[in-house]
Amino acid sequence: MEESEAVPPEPGPGGVAFLLAQLGALAAIRFAERLGPLGLTPAHAGLLRAVAAESGRSQQAVAEQLGLLPSRLVALVDEAEREGLIERRRNSADRRNYALHLTSAGHDRLRDIGRVAQQHGEDFLAPLPAADRAVLGRLLGRLVTHHGLAPGVHPGYRTLGRPTSPLD
Numbered sequence: 001m002e003e004s005e006a007v008p009p010e011p012g013p014g015g016v017a018f019l020l021a022q023l024g025a026l027a028a029i030r031f032a033e034r035l036g037p038l039g040l041t042p043a044h045a046g047l048l049r050a051v052a053a054e055s056g057r058s059q060q061a062v063a064e065q066l067g068l069l070p071s072r073l074v075a076l077v078d079e080a081e082r083e084g085l086i087e088r089r090r091n092s093a094d095r096r097n098y099a100l101h102l103t104s105a106g107h108d109r110l111r112d113i114g115r116v117a118q119q120h121g122e123d124f125l126a127p128l129p130a131a132d133r134a135v136l137g138r139l140l141g142r143l144v145t146h147h148g149l150a151p152g153v154h155p156g157y158r159t160l161g162r163p164t165s166p167l168d
Helices: 013-038 042-053 059-066 070-082 104-124 130-146 155-159
Strands: 086-090 098-102
Touching: 013 042, 013 104, 042 059, 042 070, 042 086, 042 098, 042 104, 042 155, 059 070, 059 098, 070 086, 098 104
Parallel strands: none
Antiparallel strands: 086 098
């Protein structure tokens, strides 16, 4: 075995958590780079996914699902609305609230995001054979469930638009 092919020692639990953090950060950075040509950020992509999953929900309900400050959600929706991707409609059940819907352009962009995400996953997991990918997916899924993460929602929404320290 050549030196470049040497297998690193098995990391302990702290090392595994660090490896997950490294890979998660790298995956997020690379996904954001891939979304750039679409004129989107990962936050926009997640918003479009959330709206498409249950069209007609209120802004407040979407903000709660994403764990996002309502004021930050309004800014994201404003941006998506300016781009013609989301439409606000008065909620028929409560005229004080807006219901969110994807436009046809929003549905098209969501399909583009899906293609980008699929290619991103393929490229990111390229070193692993299919069987290892399946095992990794199951193990990560168990961790997501154990830690109470919302399915399909990036935990970064919780801090989006919030101060990063008490001094901010």
